Amino acid sequence: MGYPRIDGRRVQVEPLADRESKHHIDDIRVDPDGPLPPASSRQAAQIGTIADRIRAARSTGAPIMLAYGAHLVKNGLGPVVTRMMEAGWITHLATNGAGVIHDWEYAFHGRSEEDVRNHVAQGRFGTWDETGRHAALAVLTGAVDGMGYGESIGRMIVEDGYSVPDPAELQKVLADWSGNPGDDEAMPARADLLQTIVQHQIEPGRHTVAHPFKAYSLTGNTFRLGVPLTVHPGIGYDIVYTHPLASGAAFGRGGMIDFQVFVEGVSRIDGGVFLSVGSSIMAPQVFEKSMSIANNLRRQDGLGPVRPFIAVNDLTEEDWDWNAGEPPMDDPAYYNRMGKSFSRMGGELIYTAADNRVFIPHLCRLLTG
Secondary structure, three states, rough: OOOOOOHHHEEEOOOOHOOOEEEHHHHOOOOOOOOOOOOOHHHHHHHHHHHHHHHHHOOOOEEEEEOHHHHHHHHOOHHHHHHHHHHOOEEEEEEEEHHHHHHHHHHHHHHEEHHHHHHHHHOOOEEHHHHHHHHHHHHHHHOOOOOOOOHHOOOOOOOOOEEEEOHHHHHHHHOOOOOOOHHOOOOHHHHHHHHHHHHHOOOOOEEEOOOOOOOHHHHHHHHHHHHOEEEEEOOOOOOOOOOOOOOOOHHHHHHHHHHHHHHHHHOOOOOOOOEEEEEHHHHHHHHHHHHHHHHHHHHHOOOOOOEEEEEEEOOOOOOOHHHHHOOOOOHHHHHHHHHHHHOOOOOOEEEEEEOOHHHHHHHHHHHHH
16 A cells, blocks of 8 residues: 655745855856965875876776765866866766756856755745756656766756657657567656656657856766766755656666766776765765675676775864774774775775865866966
């Protein structure tokens, strides 16, 4: 029978333009050529070591993967990371749902962030039509083309919209399916899209969604440059799940595609660098499962385990050397999820305690001049 649940179609959404957002993109964006913020001698030395390892990795064609939390976007660092991507120093990005949602709102609306306390009390937190609507339809239509969550949102930004197929055409394709295993992913994606079109009376054809601030969008620039951006969501974590169009199947499918893309990158990271910036939960948790799968496949191919170089940047101040093993349980460092998870991955680990507005610009300047 299943337990009682709410009818998500009853949620009332409002125009994003009616929301009082905290910041405009012009207030936060960081100029890659602007003055560098001060860094301590220890921070500078650690960032210099990381830059050296990135140079060595790229000289052999090894990947550089950057996992980041939403604060990197909210701190206006998209243009700085884009500069590193354009120069070939970053070959894969990974983030959580909030990392692309804030980035999309800045690209579309020029503004993001809201008053959580007041809006939750009013039942208005996250219930903004354009954010949830366009995210859902971009991911639904992207999955039909084999795209994951990140690539789908990136395409919508770069192409200023998405195309919704005619429901009659979708019905015909589904009715004519002969069980070809090659369509195993596309067919349920088409079924979910058809259900959404019919249930919510979505008009077929081209849906134009202008993004006047796309030049500053990290998500859009990954698509423009052909750099994978994988999104690792949790159902209920993000504001897009408040929208009546939200589809757990669609977001889950997009997230699973992205997870498999992420694992493929991890499987090739020998000699490369994994950067985790401001992602204390998603990055270590997703990385450790990816490492296990990558090593499982490598073992079947007669290869040894991956030995990554991991560079972590976050705000927690600590002096523990994670390469020497785990601290005792009475040491506060023992409860650092990032250090604990990453130190168990079998490679080297360097941890830099710094604001990402210090770490990323200094790293970019060392690499790009």
